[in-house]
Amino acid sequence: MEEEADLLDLAHLTEVEQTMILNVLLRDAELRQWEEGRISKLGQVESDPVRLRSLSGTWFTEERAKRHQSRGADIIHASIRRKKRGKDTLVMSVFEDKEEQNLSENQEERAVEDTADLKETEIVEKETETEEEEKRERLITELADTRFGSINSLHSSHMMSGSLMSLYSVGDFGGVTVTGRIQLSLHYDPKKEELHVCVCCCQDLAPARNNCSDPYVKVYLLPDNTSRSKKKTAVKRKTLNPVYDETLKYKVRKSELQARVLSVSVWHMERVRRNLFLGEVEVGLDQWDWGRSQPTWYSLQPRVQMNPDAIISRGTILFSMKFIPPGSEGGGFPLTGELHIWLREVIGLLPPKRGIPNTHVKSVVLPDESGVSGQQTRVVRGSVSPVFNHTMVYDGLQSSDLLQACAEITVWNSSNCLGGVRLSTGSGVSYGQKVCWMDSTEEEISVWNTIIGNPNSWVDAALPVRTSLQLCSE
Known part of the structure; x- marks a missing residue:
């Protein structure tokens, strides 16, 4: 009793x-x-x-x-x-x-x-406490998997049309069919150097529980996918047409925005289990019209996995280069020619895995028979747009050598090469020998020819960090 x-x-x-x-x-x-x-x-x-x-x-x-x-x-x-x-x-x-x-x-x-x-x-x-939290998260994820199952069917043949955020996703987005749309407006404040993302409202969202949802909006400024980039709106209870009218702000230079992608996703808040994915949209900022002030409607899309191998570029490298031809000491020119490489920065660097990379840049002029002519910058930690402002000088060159040589610039995250550029004539041949590093793209060939045709002048360039680079110089 x-x-x-x-x-x-x-x-x-x-x-x-x-x-x-x-x-x-x-x-x-x-x-x-x-x-x-x-x-x-x-x-x-x-x-x-x-x-x-x-x-x-x-x-x-x-x-x-x-x-x-x-x-x-x-x-x-x-x-x-x-x-x-x-x-x-x-x-x-x-x-x-x-x-x-x-x-x-x-x-x-x-x-x-x-x-x-x-x-x-x-x-x-x-x-550490962080590791314990990760274990708890994995435990909750396993419980959620038993309830919602997997969505491997999303990993279809649409690899190139997949979302950039899917590169860092854990893969469990529930079983909700994505519907509806979201209204956004973007504004850049040049005085404060801030990007303002106004999340206005959503319409016709998918119901998650009992014909309703508790939706909120989560935003990342990719390729930064860490907690520093994550911003969220308030949760709106029991509605499929939430109104937010919230402005999320990012401190970012306007020059960086051309290599950034705004990832906006809508989620249903769960009290016990993992939150349910209701759809997303990714807005590329490279061609954005900053004079546009009116809010824009975007249809929400399911998150489709992107194949990392399908990515042809992981950012943009900004540099300047000039060739000083050989001359007499009295004329102020060196006895042999010098190639000057001014590495400015890399913008919109896409790391191979979740987190912000610790980046440095290497350069070498090929062919490098001695194997010791390579130079590198300092390491810039915790930035997807690292600024180096580093100058490298290579001497012992004649003007005719530029037709046979290649300036290779590569970007590294610790010991992993993220990609790079090769400046050469792209002929595939150097001094009569076939070489793998004479494989420059049309953009890279154009920059190299401009450098050859304009001695003693700095040539500014912005080239994609291509991932197809094979490190023949190693």
Whole structure:
């Protein structure tokens, strides 16, 4: 009788609300299991009982037990069990099966851990709060996958028409069919050097739950896909036609915008599970008419995977170059010719994976028989538009050598080459020998011919960082 008195009357809850509560209990059980495993591993590697009590959180559990009993989950679970078994039978059976499976797996894991040889490790001590959050995120993602399934059907043959943001996506966007449109307006404030993105409203969004959605808008200024670039509107409850009228601001130079893409996506806010994707639009800013002030409607699109190998350029490199021909010392010219390369910056750099790259640029004049003529800039950290302002000088050249030589400039993220440019005649031959590095594009050939035809003059250039570059100089 005393146990029945502790039970809660949940008769007033709808089946949807009961299901939501059970989902919370299921996630709580999974997280509890993960925490028990963490504490078990701590006990194996930490011999100091005082430090173990602190790291494991036992002190907090003991203090909490002195104040009150945390039987809320047990009471709610038991209360739902006492209700008549109806349509919630399936959810309950899933919860019970999952609970029994977790208990069995936990016992097996402990048996294996007790019999295995203990290995010296410092992993637990070095584990940060960020890593723990990532594990929790992966756990929630796995739970969401069991509910919503996968959407591999989106990874179709439309590779080149895929979204740029899909390069950094985890791949789970729920099972909602994308519909509707979004109204946006863009404005650039030259005094403050700010891009203003006004999110006006949405119309005819797809219903996520009970013929309604709780939509909000998320914006990235690609290729920066980190939290610094992410901005969000408020959540509008139970509507398919939300009105926001919010302005999101980005501090960015106008010269950088030509290599930026505005990624605008609409999401349904979930209280328990991962949020549901309702559609997106990507607006390229390279050809944007900044005199346009009226809001524009964009149809929302599903997120289709883009093949990383299909990307032909990962940004634009800005540089200036000049050739000083050989001359007499009295005339102020060097005895041999000099090629000056002024590396200014790289704008709109698209990293190969999520995050902002730490970038440096290398250059070399080929053929490089000695293998030591290469030069490089300093490393610029945490920027998709790194500014170098670095000058490199190569001497020992004659004017005729420019027809046989190639100036190779490559962009690097740590030890990974992101691409580059090659300035040459593009003949495929150097000093009578076939070489792989004489493969310049028409744009690169045009710049090189301009340099040859205008000695002693700086030639400004902006060329795409092409990914098809084969590093023949390595």
